[in-house]
Amino acid sequence: MSARSEPGLRAPQSRTEDSPAVSSAELHRRRGAAVARGVGSVIDSYVDTASGGTIVDVDGREWIDFAAGIAVTSVGNAAPRVVEAVRAQVERFTHTCFMVAPYESYVAVCEQLNALTPGTFAKRSALFNSGAEAVENAVKIARHATGRQAVVVFEHAYHGRTNLTMALTAKNMPYKHRFGPFAGEIHRVPMSYPLRDGGLSGAQAAARAIELVDKQVGAENVAALLIEPIQGEGGFVVPATGFLPALREWATAAGAVFVADEIQTGFCRTGDWFACDHEGVVPDLVTLAKGIAGGLPLAAVTGRAELMDAVHVGGLGGTYGGNPIACAAALASIATMRELDLAAAARRIGSVLADRLRAIAARDPRIAEVRGRGAMLAVELVRPGGLVPDPAAAGAVSAACHAAGLLTLTCGTYGNVLRFLPPLVISDDELARGLDILDAAFG
Structure with missing residues (x-):
C-alpha cells in the first residue's frame, strides 16, 4: 500500500490559481540580494509543497526526499494530525x-x-x-x-x-x-x-x-x-x-x-x-x-x-x-x-535501503562501508584500495542525484559520506524510485 493512502498522510497541495507565478531562478536572484551569503542551501530549487516522501518545487518539479529536513519531518510534511x-x-x-x-x-x-x-x-x-x-x-x-x-x-x-x-x-x-x-x-x-x-x-x-x-x-x-x-x-x-x-x-x-x-x-x-x-x-x-x-x-x-x-x-x-x-x-x-508505528517503519525502510546500498557497494570499490541503523544510513566513499577519504566522489554522486530529482545530503569530518534520512512515512514506490536514482548516480 502506498504511504499516501495510509491513515495520517496527505498528498502535496498545489498552488492555487490565485497564487502569483514564481520560479526558482527568480527566487534565487531575490535571495542573492536579500539573504546573507553565510546561509547555504543544498539545492537551488525552492519548495512549493511537500508530503510523504516527496517535495514539489515552485517550477512543478517533484523531488524524492532522502533528507527529511535533516531528520525533522519524520512524520511527513503537513501530516494531518499536526x-x-x-x-x-x-x-x-x-x-x-x-x-x-x-x-x-x-x-x-x-x-x-x-x-x-x-x-x-x-x-x-x-x-x-x-x-x-x-x-x-x-x-x-x-x-x-x-x-x-x-x-x-x-x-x-x-x-x-x-x-x-x-x-x-x-x-x-x-x-x-x-x-x-x-x-x-x-x-x-x-x-x-x-x-x-x-x-x-x-x-x-x-x-x-x-x-x-x-x-x-x-x-x-x-x-x-x-x-x-x-x-x-x-x-x-x-x-x-x-x-x-x-x-x-x-x-x-x-x-x-x-x-x-x-x-x-x-x-x-x-x-x-x-x-x-x-x-x-x-x-x-x-x-x-x-x-x-x-x-x-x-x-x-x-x-x-x-x-x-x-x-x-x-x-x-x-x-x-x-x-x-x-x-x-x-x-x-x-x-x-x-x-503508524514509525519505529517499525524505520526498520523496514532501513532493511530496503541497506540491501540496495550493499548491492551498489559490491560493484563500486569507492564505498568503504555501508553503516547506520533503521532509516539513518550512510555510505563512506574512499579512493579505491585504501581508506583515503574521497569527498569529491561523494559530492559528485550527490550532485548526480540532485540532477535526477533525488534530494540527498553529504556529511562527515572529511566530507566523504553520503547520508540517507527519508521521512518515515515514505511509500514503497517513492523509496524504490529514489534508490533507482541513487543506483544510477553511482554509475
Missing part, C-alpha cells in the same frame, strides 16, 4: 511565554518525554527551541548539579552552532572557522569508529577514551560526558557494540552526568524510539529536537528528576521555549508515530 493540532492552537492563542502564563500543552509534552525516554526513574523535562539550545542547557544542568566544570566530548562530534556548542563540535569548516574564541573546559577524546579504528572492540575503544579522561582531565573534574549514540554530521558513525555501555558505566562510577545527544537519532529514526535503546543504555540526561514536532521548532532536555530539579527557579527557560504551537505539533507528531 496540521489540525496547529490550526486549533493558533485559533486559541499563539504565545504567552510559559515562564509568564503557563499552559497545559507544555506540561503534556514533558509528560510524554518523561515516559518515552530511556529509564524508569522519576524524570523532569524542560523545553527549548533548537538542538543547540538543548545541548547548551544540558551542560548548564550538569555543571550546576555536580559543581564541576569539565565536559568530555568526542572526535567527529556535532552538537550545534552557539559559542558553547561550537566548542563541543569537532569539525572546523563550516561550523567553527574564524568564530572563536570558544567556551573553555571542553575536552575531546577518540570516538569508536570501527572503519578507522584498526579493529578495536567497543570495550577497547572505550578504555582508550577513558584513559585519556582519567589522565588528562581527572574523573573528579568531569561534569558531563556528552555523546551522540550514532554520530550525525560527523558521518553517521555507529560505535562498536559495548562502547556506549562502557562509557555509561564509567560515568556512573566517576559521578559524571552521562548525556545522550539524541537530536538526530531520536523519535523512531533508528528503529527504536531512541538510539540508546539498542544497547539498553540509560542516560542521565537526553537532548532532543529535530523529529520531535513535525517540522516546528522545539527541543528538550529530559532527565533524572534530581538533576533537572537541582537548578534554581528561573535558571532554565527562554521566551519562545515550548511555544504552544510547537507543543501542539509535538503531541500530534508523537501520536502519529504511535499510530
Whole structure:
C-alpha cells in the first residue's frame, strides 16, 4: 500500500490559481540580494509543497526526499494530525511565554518525554527551541548539579552552532572557522569508529577514551560526558557494540552526568524510539529536537528528576521555549508515530535501503562501508584500495542525484559520506524510485 493512502498522510497541495507565478531562478536572484551569503542551501530549487516522501518545487518539479529536513519531518510534511493540532492552537492563542502564563500543552509534552525516554526513574523535562539550545542547557544542568566544570566530548562530534556548542563540535569548516574564541573546559577524546579504528572492540575503544579522561582531565573534574549514540554530521558513525555501555558505566562510577545527544537519532529514526535503546543504555540526561514536532521548532532536555530539579527557579527557560504551537505539533507528531508505528517503519525502510546500498557497494570499490541503523544510513566513499577519504566522489554522486530529482545530503569530518534520512512515512514506490536514482548516480 502506498504511504499516501495510509491513515495520517496527505498528498502535496498545489498552488492555487490565485497564487502569483514564481520560479526558482527568480527566487534565487531575490535571495542573492536579500539573504546573507553565510546561509547555504543544498539545492537551488525552492519548495512549493511537500508530503510523504516527496517535495514539489515552485517550477512543478517533484523531488524524492532522502533528507527529511535533516531528520525533522519524520512524520511527513503537513501530516494531518499536526496540521489540525496547529490550526486549533493558533485559533486559541499563539504565545504567552510559559515562564509568564503557563499552559497545559507544555506540561503534556514533558509528560510524554518523561515516559518515552530511556529509564524508569522519576524524570523532569524542560523545553527549548533548537538542538543547540538543548545541548547548551544540558551542560548548564550538569555543571550546576555536580559543581564541576569539565565536559568530555568526542572526535567527529556535532552538537550545534552557539559559542558553547561550537566548542563541543569537532569539525572546523563550516561550523567553527574564524568564530572563536570558544567556551573553555571542553575536552575531546577518540570516538569508536570501527572503519578507522584498526579493529578495536567497543570495550577497547572505550578504555582508550577513558584513559585519556582519567589522565588528562581527572574523573573528579568531569561534569558531563556528552555523546551522540550514532554520530550525525560527523558521518553517521555507529560505535562498536559495548562502547556506549562502557562509557555509561564509567560515568556512573566517576559521578559524571552521562548525556545522550539524541537530536538526530531520536523519535523512531533508528528503529527504536531512541538510539540508546539498542544497547539498553540509560542516560542521565537526553537532548532532543529535530523529529520531535513535525517540522516546528522545539527541543528538550529530559532527565533524572534530581538533576533537572537541582537548578534554581528561573535558571532554565527562554521566551519562545515550548511555544504552544510547537507543543501542539509535538503531541500530534508523537501520536502519529504511535499510530503508524514509525519505529517499525524505520526498520523496514532501513532493511530496503541497506540491501540496495550493499548491492551498489559490491560493484563500486569507492564505498568503504555501508553503516547506520533503521532509516539513518550512510555510505563512506574512499579512493579505491585504501581508506583515503574521497569527498569529491561523494559530492559528485550527490550532485548526480540532485540532477535526477533525488534530494540527498553529504556529511562527515572529511566530507566523504553520503547520508540517507527519508521521512518515515515514505511509500514503497517513492523509496524504490529514489534508490533507482541513487543506483544510477553511482554509475
